[in-house]
Amino acid sequence: MFTGKNIVHSDVVTKATHDALARRGVTLEDIANIVYEMQVPYNEGLDLAECVDSIEKVLMKRELQHAILVGIELDELAEQGKLSAPLQQIVESDEGLFGVDETIALGAVFTYGSIAVTTFGHLDKNKIGIINDLDTKKGIGVHTFLDDLVASIASCAASRLAHRKRDLEEAGLTYKEAHKLKNKQPDQQ
Amino acid sequence: MFTGKNIVHSDVVTKATHDALARRGVTLEDIANIVYEMQVPYNEGLDLAECVDSIEKVLMKRELQHAILVGIELDELAEQGKLSAPLQQIVESDEGLFGVDETIALGAVFTYGSIAVTTFGHLDKNKIGIINDLDTKKGIGVHTFLDDLVASIASCAASRLAHRKRDLEEAGLTYKEAHKLKNKQPDQQ
């Protein structure tokens, strides 16, 4: 049994991460559409279910969970006008030279290697799909951190798919065979 | 004249950064003592005033200012019990596997190159001077982000000194001559 006193159990953190995304109007399917668009040119036969599956796996990583919880907290506090000056104004206006949103998102991106970093930069500049919706929604609500977090989740999931496809090819497995194996055990770091 | 509407002027952000550190009980001299200890083995004749000066210069960088404002805000919100669960508990207890504090601090450290990164890691593990005081103060107040931010400021200032000493050597200047020149113009990126 897990007896760490005062330590929040991973299951609680995982649930809080999913809840926070849902509360801010971002579904796993929204993010999967971005992953699909990024990876389908390199992966014939990729389907949306694989992308959702990859997102679910990266959302189990602590580094990404913590980034999401902190970023969404700051967006919500800014929305409620509860940050102190001048941070309130900087976050509220999503200032061009403010970079803590990218920094927090990048911390998680790094754990998926350099492919994830370049994918993140691309998504952050080109604001594909839900990332653009969040950006243009700015009148209603603060999404300074959320758009970078979505780009982070998508680039982690895309990089994970790229590495995994290669592992499967080398092992002579098809995705479906691997899928069955994979579901028996969680990702390990 | 500067006319960007809704844009917070750098002077306001710089002042807020200094105020935040002072409010949390960290003086530039506290940080300078760490920088001095790190750099004196490589720089005969280094004095504390040079270290304070280097800290003042790195505190003018946006990347570091924003990191400090966000990190201290999160510490203060946690201290007041104003973060939502489970983030409140994670930050309050400074959980060993929570890494957003290091990530935010590292974003600024990166701008001073790889020497700064290794110095940061060293300070973060070995908790020299005020960093240790903050760590053992934990009973009174939350300093989850602040100790990493102090390590970040110290490692940026130490790396800046190392690069600058080399520039001066190559230019055939002594520190005192350079100091006079430097004060006429701010650092440029």
Next chain:
Amino acid sequence: MFTGKNIVHSDVVTKATHDALARRGVTLEDIANIVYEMQVPYNEGLDLAECVDSIEKVLMKRELQHAILVGIELDELAEQGKLSAPLQQIVESDEGLFGVDETIALGAVFTYGSIAVTTFGHLDKNKIGIINDLDTKKGIGVHTFLDDLVASIASCAASRLAHRKRDLEEAGLTYKEAHKLKNKQPDQQ
């Protein structure tokens, strides 16, 4: 006087950096065209000379110089078939999952903050201008590291321009006035 024995003087490293780029067929104007395209939407009246100037300034940073020297050396060694197996084959074929080229380039990008990182990711994916030429030139010569290095230089110079424009606005200076001041003293870290 500079007396470090066995230490290569910065001027030698700076010259070697410029020579290496020229030897590999990359001009500062090629890179300036990318910087211009990236920054003109945010900077009315930006001209190519400003972009070349910004590139010259970032090329004085040690972190970027060292990255360029190492990356181009590896490209040239691979071109001559002088790397050992299996690295020779990996570099020669610019393997999709090989990321040391991006890693080396990113080390320098980090020193210009998070704007530089997202710009780098964008350029690395979308291969604008000379970056694309290098990529399609692959039949003749190895440019595995060079395309990432060019993206690195361009994103550093673009980020530097963005930060600098803001500093000037706040100081109430025009670019031309600042240009005169700037030429009197080198960038400081």
Next chain:
Amino acid sequence: MFTGKNIVHSDVVTKATHDALARRGVTLEDIANIVYEMQVPYNEGLDLAECVDSIEKVLMKRELQHAILVGIELDELAEQGKLSAPLQQIVESDEGLFGVDETIALGAVFTYGSIAVTTFGHLDKNKIGIINDLDTKKGIGVHTFLDDLVASIASCAASRLAHRKRDLEEAGLTYKEAHKLKNKQPDQQ
């Protein structure tokens, strides 16, 4: 079957990585001693075999394998005097402000999160065990990149152990039970 033409199979890269370390006189036990020293304060009952096991797992990651192959290649080329000037002199003398060795090592460290980054910085400064031996061996042979690579491997393995211990605690498993499960399937990203 794996049919990617010109693509080097992972098994070949893994073998080359182990061979390169052995050729440069670094054993997995040397690195395990460092990991043990870093992690035993937080993990009662940790043994050296667990540390070797963790090192073997991180050495299966592409990001780390590629870093090791590139870094050792550069050390060996410098040792043979085959790099061009001034890079030959910079690498040979392990110049204090040269940071590409840390940058390459850090690329892999990032994939194990912020704990790995601070551990790396600590090891890089304090040169524990084999890292110190390599550093003082400098008269005979060039180890500019190797000492950082060893610090990288050790910090990845230490971070992996820290995360894994927590996962096991939460799952109510002991290390030995988990060890049996783990050996049936490789780590997944």
